[in-house]
Structures are given as structure tokens and as C-alpha cells.
Amino acid sequence: MRLLMVCLGNICRSPMAEGALRARIGGSVLAERIQVDSAGTGGWHVGEPPDRRAVACASRHGVDISGLRARQLQKEDFDRFDWILCADVNNLRDARRIASKENEGKLALLLDWARLGRELEVPDPYYGDLEDFEQVWQLVDSAAQSTVARLLETH
Secondary structure, eight states: OEEEEEESSSSSHHHHHHHHHHHHHHTSTTTTTOEEEEEESSOTTTTOOOOHHHHHHHHHTTOOOTTOOOOBOOTTHHHHOSEEEESSHHHHHHHHHHSOGGGGGGEEEHHHHTTSOTTOOOOOOTTSOHHHHHHHHHHHHHHHHHHHHHHHHHO
16 A cells, blocks of 8 residues: 655655655554555645755654655655545645545545544644644654554555
8 A cells, every 4th residue: 555645845844754654554454465665745845855944843753754855745756655644624625626526535645544532634834833843743653653552454
């Protein structure tokens, strides 16, 4: 199974979610069966590493995301990934604009798909401080734990 984490610029929330999920999957029997990537709906940061605050926050939790590079969500991603999990409703709306009708069923809000609550969003920490990044980490790591549990039920 292939999962794609999506936020706006692919430098804060989605790389943190990718890192958290890779770490949680890596410690499970799913390690060889699940692939994780991330992308942004916007192209402003393509090729850039994650925000330094996101890197520092993930590092404090033992996860290295410094080698990731931002990329933009592409139409082809809907053929390559089983699920495209969005940080917030705006990302979900923008991803729907790219998806074909037959691929819209692959889209969901990350926290909803992870069974953490209907219509819950991961807030964008970009204009915030380190506490905001920590809050995002707690959300994406909880989503990662719940995602592993969900995947273990079906795999």
C-alpha cells in the first residue's frame, strides 16, 4: 500500500506526517509493505528541505526528516498512491481539483482517515512558533499510530 501525505507547501505538516508515519511503520510488521511519501498542493517550495522548525521538532522526537525535499502534488500521484491524506480542508479541496472523478475516492483528511475525529484538521504552524510545531507533531504522530493500527487490521 502507498500513502501520500499532503499539505500546502510540503515543508511543515506533510513532511512531519511522512516522518512520523515512516517511523511508526518501521517499527511494525508493515515495514516492507507500506510506502509513504509527501507532497504539497502549492509549488512555492519545490526542491527545498522541510522548514528548519519542522526538522528540529521531528528530531526532538527521534525522527530525521532533513533529507526530504518538497514536491508538488501531481495528477500522476492519484495513479501511484492508494490514499492521498490531506492536512486540512483547503488541501483536500485543492487536491480534488487535480484528481479525476474516478480517483476522488482516494482522498481524505489525514486525521479523519486515521480515525481521530471527523473533519479534524492539522493546523498550519508556518506562521507560528515552536509550540505550534510541537502541536502538529503530536497530531501527526497520533495519526501515525492510529494509521498503523488501522493498517494492521487490514493487512
